[in-house]
Amino acid sequence: MGQGTEYTGRYVIALDPSEQESGFNALRSSADIAPVERVRGAAVANAVELLERPNVSVLFEGLAVAIVEVRPEQRHTLVATAEAEASILAAEPERKVHASPITAPQQAPTEFFPAYRSDEDVVTRHSRIEIATSQGPVVEEENTTWGLQAIRATISGMTGRGVKIAVLDTGVDTDHPDLVGCIQETASFVFGETVEDVHGHGTHCIGTAAGPANPQQQPRYGVATEARVLAGKVLNRVGDGTDGQILAGMAWAIDRGARVISLSLGAPVRPGELFPQTYELAAQLALTRGAVIVAAAGNSSLRPGFVAPVERPANCPSILAVASLDKALQTASTSCGGINGQGGEVNIAAPGKVVHSAAVGGGYVTMSGTSMAAPHVAGVLALLSQGNPDASAAELTASLLSGAFPLTQLARDVGVGLLQAP
Incomplete structure (x- = not known):
């Protein structure tokens, strides 16, 4: 899928907590993902800088979830690998988050567009x-x-x-x-x-x-x-x-x-x-x-x-x-x-x-x-x-x-x- 305004182009990967390394090895060998930085414990508070870097994938070991950088032409391969690899439980496009006051819609929407936001009306x-x-x-x-x-x-x-x-x-x-x-x-x-x-x-x-x-x-x-x-x-x-x-x-x-x-x-x-x-x-x-x-x-x-x-x-x-x-x-x-x-x-x-x-x-x-x-x-x-x-x-x-x-x-x-x- 193409990168739209509601997506970042990265992927969120959920891994089997006991097989995290196996999942990453599969992604590295097939989809050529960006190098992985592992964060756990106190280091999680420093993850903001890693998430900002364009050529780094970040693994939150405590959650067994990773934010993965992958080239556009490799996204299909990444998804196919995730479906075939037992140690990868899910792979989904990372969505952007938008927070803003919300007013009641003037009419019932005919289509929904994913966008996070804080939702006070x-x-x-x-x-x-x-x-x-x-x-x-x-x-x-x-x-x-x-x-x-x-x-x-x-x-x-x-x-x-x-x-x-x-x-x-x-x-x-x-x-x-x-x-x-x-x-x-x-x-x-x-x-x-x-x-x-x-x-x-x-x-x-x-x-x-x-x-x-x-x-x-x-x-x-x-x-x-x-x-x-x-x-x-x-x-x-x-x-x-x-x-x-x-x-x-x-x-x-x-x-x-x-x-x-x-x-x-x-x-x-x-x-x-x-x-x-x-x-x-x-x-x-x-x-x-x-x-x-x-x-x-x-x-x-x-x-x-x-x-x-x-x-x-x-x-x-x-x-x-x-x-x-x-x-x-x-x-x-x-x-x-x-x-x-x-x-x-x-x-x-x-x-x-x-x-x-x-x-x-x-x-x-x-x-x-x-x-x-x-x-x-x-x-x-x-x-x-x-x-x-x-x-x-x-x-x-x-x-x-x-x-x-x-x-x-x-x-x-x-x-x-x-x-x-x-």
């Missing part, structure tokens, strides 16, 4: 939330946000103390007075940029997942108020990036002991399109290492007339797909639905409309979208992990889903229902 800057909704009763948010009230985080006995949540996004405002206490470690996987967030999306998501119990200015907006945050920048200052940067961030987070990895980004998929196998294999490996991956379901719908499929990578069977709810606990008009099977289902729903959280510059902002719903789930997973520190990732996931509050909407739109804190 409304950004309204306020220093204080005024709550009123025509869809339901007024919600008082003087002390705590409507989202924390809806998921019962305000009455939970857990705080997420000692649990690590990785938020892979546009970085973080490391000087925000509400967040300086929760950031344990940072890393940028964007060449030429520090982890400092100038976009705003990552800071907002981190605030929702782990903002403090007593912020500089009320209301409280953080779910797991004593969790530790691993802030990884995988999207640049304008919200662009690649699969390689996201996978590098995942490898880093797992190596650092993250119990939860929150991905508020996505790319539209076509009806019937299969989930990305490379992400699924990486997610399966993450689960064996004790990490649950949560991802935004996406904001490509135009309800009630058009419901778009859950986006990638949330459409992977081993990644939790999170839908967005408004204050009346109705499905947000742009929230994607479980149109595709084989992992493309919505797993759970969480507050995502008019969500108040931290903003770049030390203030606050309200945003809307499944991007805002996903970190609510990440925070609750941290609470569950604190309550049962020896639980496996699969057990944490089961506890999360079994504790949801049933809603009247179709499972296609809200999964098991409304997220609930333990």
Whole structure:
């Protein structure tokens, strides 16, 4: 296939963890791939420079995933080799990542084009939330946000103390007075940029997942108020990036002991399109290492007339797909639905409309979208992990889903229902 605006020209290769060398030997001998640089442990944080080099393939040994450089005339041979070689589990074109605010489409799209992005659909800057909704009763948010009230985080006995949540996004405002206490470690996987967030999306998501119990200015907006945050920048200052940067961030987070990895980004998929196998294999490996991956379901719908499929990578069977709810606990008009099977289902729903959280510059902002719903789930997973520190990732996931509050909407739109804190 040719290199288009949504692809980088590189390939993502998933390898059998116990046969990584065999897979690379096969690719080297047949497809003449670029020389391989192996990264593991602390070296993962330095992968950004390797990913930027045009004649290097990068293997993340902890994930058994590689980003491979191959000449255009060798791409067909690479794919054929991957299909024939048992030690190569999947080979897929690397997609670009694009992050930008999204508004509801003016009409139902007739074709989807893959592009990652942070997926808030409304950004309204306020220093204080005024709550009123025509869809339901007024919600008082003087002390705590409507989202924390809806998921019962305000009455939970857990705080997420000692649990690590990785938020892979546009970085973080490391000087925000509400967040300086929760950031344990940072890393940028964007060449030429520090982890400092100038976009705003990552800071907002981190605030929702782990903002403090007593912020500089009320209301409280953080779910797991004593969790530790691993802030990884995988999207640049304008919200662009690649699969390689996201996978590098995942490898880093797992190596650092993250119990939860929150991905508020996505790319539209076509009806019937299969989930990305490379992400699924990486997610399966993450689960064996004790990490649950949560991802935004996406904001490509135009309800009630058009419901778009859950986006990638949330459409992977081993990644939790999170839908967005408004204050009346109705499905947000742009929230994607479980149109595709084989992992493309919505797993759970969480507050995502008019969500108040931290903003770049030390203030606050309200945003809307499944991007805002996903970190609510990440925070609750941290609470569950604190309550049962020896639980496996699969057990944490089961506890999360079994504790949801049933809603009247179709499972296609809200999964098991409304997220609930333990």
